[in-house]
Amino acid sequence: MMLTVICPGLLGPLPYLPQPRPPLPTLNRLLGRALAQQVAMTSPEAAVLAACGCHPAAPTGALSLYGEAGDWDASGNWFHADPVHLRPDREQLLLFSGATIAPDAAEAAALVALFNQHFAADGLHLLAATPERWYLRTAQPVAVDSPPLAQVQGRALHPDMMTGADARRWQCLLNETQMLFFNSEVNRLRERQRRPLISGMWTWGGGQLPQSSAVALPQLIGDLPLLRGLARHAAGEHRPLAQWLAAAAPVANCLIYWDKAEKALQNHDVAAWATALVELDAALVAPERQLRAEDGQLALLDPELGRRFQVSRTALRRFWRRQDLFALMG
Numbered sequence: 001m002m003l004t005v006i007c008p009g010l011l012g013p014l015p016y017l018p019q020p021r022p023p024l025p026t027l028n029r030l031l032g033r034a035l036a037q038q039v040a041m042t043s044p045e046a047a048v049l050a051a052c053g054c055h056p057a058a059p060t061g062a063l064s065l066y067g068e069a070g071d072w073d074a075s076g077n078w079f080h081a082d083p084v085h086l087r088p089d090r091e092q093l094l095l096f097s098g099a100t101i102a103p104d105a106a107e108a109a110a111l112v113a114l115f116n117q118h119f120a121a122d123g124l125h126l127l128a129a130t131p132e133r134w135y136l137r138t139a140q141p142v143a144v145d146s147p148p149l150a151q152v153q154g155r156a157l158h159p160d161m162m163t164g165a166d167a168r169r170w171q172c173l174l175n176e177t178q179m180l181f182f183n184s185e186v187n188r189l190r191e192r193q194r195r196p197l198i199s200g201m202w203t204w205g206g207g208q209l210p211q212s213s214a215v216a217l218p219q220l221i222g223d224l225p226l227l228r229g230l231a232r233h234a235a236g237e238h239r240p241l242a243q244w245l246a247a248a249a250p251v252a253n254c255l256i257y258w259d260k261a262e263k264a265l266q267n268h269d270v271a272a273w274a275t276a277l278v279e280l281d282a283a284l285v286a287p288e289r290q291l292r293a294e295d296g297q298l299a300l301l302d303p304e305l306g307r308r309f310q311v312s313r314t315a316l317r318r319f320w321r322r323q324d325l326f327a328l329m330g
Contacts, residue, residue: 004255007302008259011305012265027277030288034311044148045226062208067227072127072135079138080135081203085198086157098267118180123140145162148205216236288316298310
């Protein structure tokens with residue numbers, strides 16, 4: 001049994017602790033008896049790539065598009081290009097994204113059409129796989145690196161965030177996009193409705209589909225498009241999270257991406273975060289029982305805080321070791 005659970009947001013950060021604190025007996029037992037490690041992870045996507053035997057800094061734009069529902073052509077050079085809202089805060093700009101910011105389907109279609117018309121001569125093509133997840137194709141590879149969206153969400157933007165030989169030119173393009181969107185009919189209407197403006201896009205993870213490899217992937221479970229893209233590209237097995245939960249099947253070599261806590265934190269919903277962990281606690285009951293019966297490893301990973309908790313069957317016998325998830329949050 002080899003089970004890796006990637007749960008961004010597992011340890012917060014929270015604006016305040018939920019009251020009453022949710023009961024998490026399985027999580028607390030696993031965390032208390034685990035070997036805790038600090039790991040160098042930059043994003044949930046990097047953690048997924050590393051767990052699948054890929055380089056954690058490999059580009060994810062094309063792979064994620066390949067995993068989206070829909071028959072998209074993922075060949076060529078693709079970036080994530082997620083719609084964002086930029087909010088002035090003194091002398092800096094804070095970046096926000098997610099379900100509370102994202103345009104609806106009609107707004108996304110209008111902004112994408114506006115962008116594609118404006119930049120057609122530059123060899124750029126924007127695509128909205130969903131209203132919240134956009135992708136940008138460039139005619140040629142672009143030498144620019146930006147942090148993943150998870151790293152900049154809710155934070156101040158700085159000029160040195162974008163690096164590479166083409167960073168200056170690319171920043172000019174993003175600034176031009178901001179002006180284009182600011183003057184759009186979509187944003188004029190959103191402003192009248194007192195909704196956050198779609199200020200532009202955050203581009204990251206640019207590159208092409210990697211060459212297919214013979215690396216045996218774990219069974220990939222979760223709703224992150226990157227998981228489906230990896231499985232499809234390498235002929236691996238993928239299941240949506242709800243399907244896996246309903247089947248309640250034993251785990252073997254599995255990677256589970258549990259994003260419910262992360263989504264709750266993006267929406268600043270502490271109650272939903274607590275509910276997400278109660279659901280995770282229940283989902284881990286059967287794998288913990290399985291680990292007690294056979295050799296193997298169970299790992300819980302919060303990539304955004306760089307924390308990894310590794311549990312073996314031997315470690316589970318250390319009944320005297322106890323830990324509380326909220327104590328780990330400091």
